[in-house]
Amino acid sequence: MKKRMPLFSLSALALALPLSLQAAEAPAAPAEGYQLEQVLIFSRHGIRAPLVGYGDILAESTPHTWPVWKTEGGLLTPKGGEVEVLFGKYLRTWLAQTEILPANGCPTEGSVFVYANSLPRTIDTAKSFVSGAFPDCSLTVNHQEKIGTMDPTFNPIVTAEVTETFKQKAIDSINSHAGEGGIEGLNKRLEPNYNVLQQVMDYGQSKVCTEKKTCSMAAQPNEVIIEQNKEPGIKGPLRVGTGASDGFMLQYYEGYPLNEVAWGKITDAKQWQQLEEIKNLYHETLFGSSAIAQNAAAPLLRFISAALNGTPDESNKLAEQAHKAKVAVMVGHDSNIASLLAAMKTAPYELPQQYEKTPISGKIVFQRWHDKKADKDLMKIEYVYQSTDQIRNATPLTADAPPMRVTLEIDGCKTDANGFCPMDDFKTAIASDLKGGE
Incomplete structure (x- = not known):
């Protein structure tokens, strides 16, 4: 095939x-x-x-x-x-x-x-x-x-029984689909996207950065979660970025004034593209593998x-x-x-x-x-x-x-x-x- x-x-x-x-x-x-x-x-x-x-x-x-x-x-x-x-x-x-x-x-x-x-x-x-x-x-x-x-x-x-064999097969499939370096390689390739997101969110002034000293999304690991009878998921910056970009897109759709959408910090199509690519790749990473x-x-x-x-x-x-x-x-x-x-x-x-x-x-x-x-x-x-x-x-x-x-x-x-x-x-x-x- x-x-x-x-x-x-x-x-x-x-x-x-x-x-x-x-x-x-x-x-x-x-x-x-x-x-x-x-x-x-x-x-x-x-x-x-x-x-x-x-x-x-x-x-x-x-x-x-x-x-x-x-x-x-x-x-x-x-x-x-x-x-x-x-x-x-x-x-x-x-x-x-x-x-x-x-x-x-x-x-x-x-x-x-x-x-x-x-x-x-x-x-x-x-x-x-x-x-x-x-x-x-x-x-x-x-x-x-x-x-x-x-x-x-x-x-x-x-719905399949999530044995260690199935879980490893699924993770291997996800990593293979994610391209060079697997899901972590994908995370590194998304660094420009994360940088745009961090700029929009003023991430450097957030509690995550100032108190928890986690100031780079691209440097944080992603973890694939696969459990029987549950929707597959990812913990880490890919999930955080998905939640944030989804929130911004919904604000735009709903008709929020542009100076209120993402606090007025998304100003051009390229930024939108980079932010939404995070969310698109979240779904692709989870469901793209057979x-x-x-x-x-x-x-x-x-x-x-x-x-x-x-x-x-x-x-x-x-x-x-x-x-x-x-x-x-x-x-x-x-x-x-x-x-x-x-x-x-x-x-x-x-x-x-x-x-x-x-x-x-x-x-x-x-x-x-x-x-x-x-x-x-x-x-x-x-x-x-x-x-x-x-x-x-x-x-x-x-x-x-x-x-x-x-x-x-x-x-x-x-x-x-x-x-x-x-x-x-x-x-x-x-x-x-x-x-x-x-």
Whole structure:
């Protein structure tokens, strides 16, 4: 099997080039001879308040005071709901253009299936999407009855028994994927990024530096944490940097005045790129290795395979509803998307006009098309997402101001010039990925 390069490779050029040179145009009416027959949309939740405030370590890493959000930690903000409504409206228009759903009115029973992880922010994101796409329609947002706990389908945990052999294999895989010097080598290569973060946070004046005498993030070790039935994690500067950069990005999305975002200390695109690269590489480091990704993403990939390919998923009774629907919408987390794309061995991709590699409200859109002339089914996978400024400005999405759209290619399912790969190849590739996660 050919080796994939890391998924998350940021490029200053990609952020600077005009959109027309990189991302495809907005989804339009289907080409003659092709009929869209099924769509599965996997979405990250919308803008949320920081998960757990900012925690002691982040509070101690800067002399500045982190802002207090009006929304409780981890919950979808009103702005997040607004942005998701706009996305729902736009995608309903696209679904109508492709003739898979009517342009107006409510969908017929069973033709649309909606399923969210059982946390408030994912459920509320799904409801906002439905409100935008299908206003005044009584569509059910399916989720576990017990809200506030992770649904196993959306829970990217290590389910394998974490023996010393498995743990060492996983760590070796992570180190190999991280490149020269493993995770510590990655930490050294991130020194310029950490330096930008330290400057933004005035790290030299923080308690961590003045009292604990830990004044260089790049000099601190990272530790990979792998435990059975828990999400893999990393302790150290990579995690601290991820928390800080995530907080800054959320402030920007939420619409904080620029002189308040990161205390007014992020002034250009290069700084944003360097800060967000820390977070992007955190997810890449954890889920980019096959040993972790295929195991952690197995429940989600199994459900998606059941929905698109009709393969059995005895662990989730909702899979049959998703398979029968013309349009299935799922709402989860960035860790779901990171592990899912890694498990499918997705080719490296870039998202123009975005700093995040798994952006807020971004959607992986699986599309099963039928080629009437050749009488065969095709698969197309796209990342449909909003630019950083579309999110910040809550820009209405239209044909003149569409979301971004990038075609993805997975291992074993080579795409043609139009982004299609044979459906049979897709089924075989996913079956192979699922076997690797057992």
